[in-house]
Structure formats: C-alpha cells, structure tokens
Amino acid sequence: MNACEQPTVDGTASSPLFLTLGDSALCVQFGEMIDPVANRRVIALAQNLLDRPIDGVLETVPTYRSLLVTYDPTQVRGALLEGLLSERITTLGAQEDVSRHWRVPVVYGGKVGMDLEALAAEKEMTPDALVELHSSAEYRVYMIGFAPGFAYLGGLPEALHTPRLPKPRHLIPAGAVGIGGQQGSINSVAGPSGWRYVGWTPWRTFDPASANPVLFAAGDRLRFVPVSAERGNEIAAAIGAGELSPQPEGAQ
C-alpha cells in the first residue's frame, strides 16, 4: 500500500452527502471525484452493513465514491435510514487493503480496439505511444458494475481521459478494454456502450456457470500487458478449453 493512499484523519474533512433515488434507494456520497480514500470509506460502509445489517436494508452497491443502499420503505423510511447510516459512518475505520495484483494481457488496436488510432490522433500522439502510456499505469478496481463482472478502473493517465460518446454504440464484445471519462474498463459481457475502445483481453471476467462468477473484486490492482493478436487468440483458446484460468500474481 502506498503511504500517500493512507486515509487522512477521518471525520473532519467531509461528512457524506445523502442523495435520493426514489422511494426505495438512497446513495451515500463520500466525494465528487475518483479518490482511493473515498472508495475505501465506501467499501468500509458496505462491509459494516454486511456485518451488522439494518432492518429493511436490502442491498448495497459500492461504487467509486458512493454507496447505493436499497431499502424496503415498509420496513424503514429513507429519512430514518439516513440517520442510522450517519451514526455508522462516524465510527467507520478505513477498510483494510487486501488487494490482489493481476497482469492482464491485452491485444491493442484491431477490430475491437477500434478507437485506438482516432484517439491517438485526438491526443496528438502515436498509437504506440498511447499503448505505452495505457499499459504503463497501475489501475485500481474501484468497483464492479454496469454489467456482471464489469471492472471500473481508476488510475487512467490524465492524458487519456476522454468523454463518452453522446450516443452509445449498440454492441461491444466481452473483453473489450475501454476508456470512459477518467475511467478505464474491461467489458465482461457483450453489450451497448458509449465508451472508447483501445483493445481486448482474452480473459473472461464473468462466467455465470463458475462457482466464482466474477473474476475481479473492488480493491484489486491490475496492469495491462500488450500481447500480439496471435498470442491473444492462443490464450483465449486455452481458457475456452479449460486449460488456463487467470490467476492473480503471488499473494501480497
């Protein structure tokens, strides 16, 4: 764990905001930006609610900087729940950082990485330089969301920050490696997306038939390793044949 990512003194800087999502959900927002400290508080609150459930709370969804909490208003009212959550938050410790490290093979460019060249041109760099920049960073899995097993990645170099498309594309394949705003991603299933795509990984990050259907977890760290299309296809074939299953690097 980097010293600079240690949470500072808790409680004084910011009390969270409560946002309303209709009659059965609310959102506890610990910050506006992608921030590892806010993300740790999110994960800590989610864990707290797992350890000591509040009657009427149905589910939580940890995201970058906020925790979605769904509830049954016949059991607990939103206003009351905000009070209960506020009390919990004042006593929260920082989540212990038990991250796994992954080296994820990526085939850059090509049909799936359709935006590589245009994006490089937009950023006034060569496609090779973009690949170099993208694969040199260490990313943190801040959350799993949008689709089953879809990993949202913090740590995207600022030079690669790119807004999403105004209208999503209809079909992006599983494994596509993308950029949306200040975030990175690995698509886990095929589907529509407004993100820009620079490559694909042969790894499967979601497999509903598996005992452990989702590969990554919030808090994991990963790096992208450029591989040739040929190597990518070999890895995909080995995974498909059940000869290979992605593993994190040695336990930290």
Next chain:
Amino acid sequence: MTLEILSAGPVLTVQDHGRRGLKHLGVPAAGAMDRPSMDLANALCSNPPTAAALEFAAVGGQFRAGRDLCFAVTGGDCEIRIDDRVVPVGQSHKVEAGEIIKIGALGNAIWGYIAISGGIEVPEVLGSRATHLRFGLGGLEGRALRAGDVLPLGAEKEKPICLRPRTPATRLTPIAADRPIRLVLGPQDDYFAPDVIALLENAPFRVTSQRDRMGTVLDGPALAAVRGHDIVSDGIVPGAIQVAASGQPMILMADAQTTGGYPKIATVITADLPRLAQFPTGSEVHFEIISRDDAENIQIKDKERQEEILNALVPATGALLTSEFLLSCNLVGDVAHPEAVMGRDHEAPSKSRK
C-alpha cells in the same frame, strides 16, 4: 410435466421477481416489467409470488399443455382460446393435457403475463429464473423463447381452483396513460438548472419506439445538464431517469444495469414504473414531482392495496364447469356431471366464431 411452445410472440421470456443480492457484482435484478400484473397471474394460479411465469410483449403465442394445468393471463386485454373456445383474461382456466392455449395480441398494454400452476421451473441462474436478455442470464439459455422450446413445469402445491379478482380486472393498477407519472428528484438533479427541472415537470414527453426491457427513451425538449453529462459512475435503480449528452431522457427499466455514468435527474416512483412500462409507444407522458416522503407513503399504501386484492380472489364463475371445479368450490355433490347439463364448454362455439 412440460409446456411446449408451438409459436411465440416477439419477446417471450421467463421472469420472476429477479435477482437479489448480486448488484455489487454488477448483476442486475431483471424480473417482470410489470411485477404487480405477474403477481396477479401467479395468485390466480395459486402459485407463490416467487414462482416464475412467462412475460410477453404485445403478442403471446401458442402453447401445448404437457399435463393438466391451470393458467391465467394478465396485464391487459387479450384474446385467449383453449383449442377453439374463447376464455376471458384476468382469471385462471383449467386445461387438460394435450390441449392448446392460444394467446393473442394485447389490446391496451405492452407487457402481458402468463402464469402456469406449479410455475415454470427452468434452472435458477445466480439465484433467479428471470431472463436477462442482454447478459444472457436465466430463463431458457438466457434468451427469448421460440417455437419448439419445451419448458419444465413445477409440481402444483395444491389442486388449483379457477379464480378471479373480486372486482374483475386484468391488472392490479390501471395503466391510466392520461395521468401523470410521479417522480422524486435526484440523485443528480443539481446537475440541471431550475429551468430544466421546470421543463421536466411541465413539458410533455413522448414514449419513443426505442424501448426494451432495459430502458425507455423519451422524446421531448432536450434536458441540458449545466454541470455536464459525464459523472463518476455511481449506482442506479430501475426508474432512474438518466440524461446522456443528447439531452434525451432514458428511463431505466427492469433489466437496467447496476451502475452508470450519466447524471440522473429524477427517479420514477415504484408504483408508477409498471404503468409507464405499459404506456403505448407514442403516448404523451407528463411528470409530477413529489417528495420522497410522499413517494414512500404511496409505495406503502400501494403494496397494502395490492395485497388486499390478491388475498381476496374469488372462484371464477366463467370458468369451465367441470365436475372437478364444481366439487372444488363445494357447489355440487357427485349427483350429476355438469357436462351432461352444460356441455363441456359453456362458451358455445357459435360465440367464439365471431
């Protein structure tokens, strides 16, 4: 112990109450677009509310009963036949093994529900039988059903009798497309200037044909976000109204993803989301902004009201007058077979030929 699909409407899927507890892994709930209507269909078949049923868009299909069973169709008006006999929507009917159920077009709704006594017992995937089409989860191979599919049925818990709501109805809540859809502002209403919030409340919107189980796109004035249309992705729920850079609002529905990166100006209340799902394409939509407290009160009362209807089902007098049915209602002894008096079908063939 099966139901065979002889023909299928365009979007016929297995649904139930959806997946719970996996949103943190990005697994959306799925489940019925109009859950109260599915609950009614299940209750009419004496199924538990957790049973899986069939959901269809616009047109049902034809089905062959693999065993004696009881079925009900809800959601909207619809022509239903058992072989050539016309039977009414909004109540359950007995069918003998080998008979064919024909479910036609919905007259005034988008989503219809077909419950079968014993429920559809396809294997659970991640804790639910609900089909999520985009992610290929649940149902039969995670896809819409088609001719030739054979669905396993569960065992009937009790011998079902034919039922209908005390006040005959095809659904628990009227669609009432002329009445406003109620919203609670947030979570990102502060991304929009007050005049845009006023537009949301005062301008008419229109249901476009860009709609599926995941979302419904509305036409209307563009809702520009002063703080921009990209947010750091956060959690979302069905009913959330997200606004991408086009300014067109999209209302997220049953198959909605768990998180998203567009600002969400408001959330449709739980009681009104099934109504909106049933609005015909091209309908005008008016929104009314209410407080969270009011929305919760509405939800609490609505749930009570629905349970009252479901707990007060009565025997359906229009159902087939088989001796078994009459015996189950304690109306007759074993004096005479009613078929001998009425014929097997009290809805005469001349009626169904209209």
